[in-house]
Amino acid sequence: MHGGRWYIALVKFMEVGYDLFWMVVGLSRTGTWTKSLNETAASSTTCTLPKGTDNYAAEERHAYGGPWDGGEVGTQLPAKGHAVDGPQDGSEEGAPLPVENAVEDDGLAALYPTLPSSSPRLCPLHQQLLxxxxxxxxxxxxxxxxLHEHKGHQVVRAGEDRERVQQELNAKIQKSIADRERIIQSLLQVSQTHKARSVLQYSLQSTIQKLMMDSQTFFTDVLKSIELSCSQSIVAMDSSAQADSGTMKIWNPEPVISGVRSALDVYRQRLDDLTKTSLASIFRVVRIEPKLDPNSAYRQIRLSDASRKATLCAxxxxxxxxxxxxxxxxxxxxxxxxxxxxYYWEVEWTGQRVTVGVAYGDMARSAADDSARLGHNTQSWSLYWSGKAFFMWHAGKETALTGPKARRIGVYVDQQExxxxxxRVSHNQAQEICCVHTHFEGPLFPSFRFWSGVGSAITICELE
Structure with a gap:
């Protein structure tokens, strides 16, 4: 009996020490371990050795003050906020709860923040990594x-798709920047054009006013000349009548008519000279000498004379x-x-055939069909000399024209109107070959096309 009691006392002592150890560990996190330790020690000293198993269990319940869980002797349910002293949910024996469950809501939670936990994403169908x-x-x-549900689809690694999306986004950003730069350039061109147009309108108004004033002055001179001729004729008639008084003679008006004719011929010549001078002063503002673009020239076209001349070579x-x-x-x-x-410019050409025209900047360049052929698409207009006659080309439609050959061709374009x-320019005289009224949607570029014949050339003329 004595040996059995000592054995039970030893077991009791070991269990109390085991529970006291884990209680100290748990309560130390809450800052109340000293009080709990004293209470536990007091309860341990006041308990008496049981005389039987039932008394032993009752004393255990009295010592720990908690509900009986039906488990092993000396165990109790963990209190909220304390660490666990046994396995929970399949965890390793003796492992404490996560940090967020180990402390009360007493201001210490900031010391143990909740960290995000991520678990690998699995496919709901095949339970494999996505x-x-x-x-x-x-x-x-x-x-x-x-291999099955998405077979034949475009499939990439997640990182690769991110890089692809980033590249597409960068391309869109670069395109947006380029579009805005083109818009800025267009606005600058429109601003310059508006300024040039204002200068042209002012010059035109000034020239017309000068022409009207000069014409009025000249008409006044012509009228004075006619009045003088009439006066002289009347005086001559009176003198003739006085000298031949009593003699009936027929009056000859030819001297008066001759004088009027002379005055009108002088007026016509001066008016023609004035008109030419006025028109020349108007066109001087818009006359240009465009330069050929070496980046657009066909591989067998040689540029020279500061990009003013183009020659077809072998x-x-x-x-x-x-x-x-x-x-x-x-x-x-x-x-x-x-x-x-x-705008107005002139070009001289040599060879058997030639095409002179204008085109939008976005007309096709590398194609072998009519989309890149001057005058054969909606992006260009051209005048073609076939060797026998002129033809006007636009959008693939041909219009036959009348008139002789011209080695020097003038081009007038009003993009806004x-x-x-x-x-046809010859001996400083211009005769219209054809005129087109249409709607231009953007800036136009002077353009030229060569036909067969090595050595054929076009030259942008210098205008005075």
Whole structure:
């Protein structure tokens, strides 16, 4: 009996020490471990050794003051806010709860913040990692999905899709920047055109006013000359009547008519000279000498004379590759965009045939069809000399024209008013070949096309 009691006392002592150890560990986190330790020690000293198993269990309940859980002797349910002294939910034996469950709401929670926990995402169908991305259906998938449900779709790794999206976004940003730069350039061109137009209108008004004043002065001189001629004729008639008084003679008005004719001839000549001078002063504002663009020239077109002359050659000029270069048709475009109104330039050409015209800057360059052929699409207009006659071309439609050959051609374009005219220039005289009234949607570039015949050339003329 004595040996059994000592054995039970030893077990009791070990269990109390075990529970006291874990209680100290748990209560130390809350800052109340000293009080609990004293209470536990007091309860341990006041308990008496049980005389039987039932008394032992009752004393255990009295010592710990908690509900009986039906488990092993000396155990109790953990209080809220304390660490666990046994396995919970399959965790390792003796492991404490996570930090967020280990403290009371007493201001110490900030010392143990809740950290995000992420678990790998699994496919609900195949229970595999979602490591792939379907670009067609825009969702994450696994390896098995790519082989079955998403077979044939565009599938990439998640990181690769992110890089692709980033590249597309960068491309859109660059395109947006380029579009805004083009808009700014267009606004600058419109501003310059508006300024040039204002200057032109002022010059035109001044010239017309001067022409009216000069015409009024000249008409006054002509009337005075006619009045003088009439007066002289009347005086001559009176003198003749007095000398031949009593003799009946027929009056001859030819001297008066001759004088009027002379005055009108002088008036006509002076008016013609005044008109030419006035028109020349008007066109001096808008006359240009456009330069040929080497980046657009066909590989067998050689530029010279400071890009004012283009010659068709047999050998390749070895130009660098440029997106604006004509790759199939023997053509070249000028550098200057013509926006607003008006502009005038002249060109001389040699060879059997030639095409002179204007085109939008976005006309196709590398195509071998009519989309890059001057005058054969909606992006260009051209005047063509076939060797026998002139023809007007636009949008693939041909219009036959009458008139003789012209080695020097003048081009007048008013982009704002939608006016395009070609002139036959000879001996400082311009005769209209054809005139087109249309609507231009953007700036125009002077353009030229060569036909067969090595050595054929076009030259931008210098205008006085």
């Amino acid at each position: 490591e792939l991305y379907c670009c067609d259906e825009k969702k994450d998938i696994c390896e098995e999905c790519s 050998e390749n000029q070895n130009y660098p590759e440029k997106p604006e270069r004509f790759m199939f048709w023997r053509q070249v475009m000028c550098v200057e965009p013509l926006a607003g109104s008006p 939608g006016l395009l005219a070609f002139y």
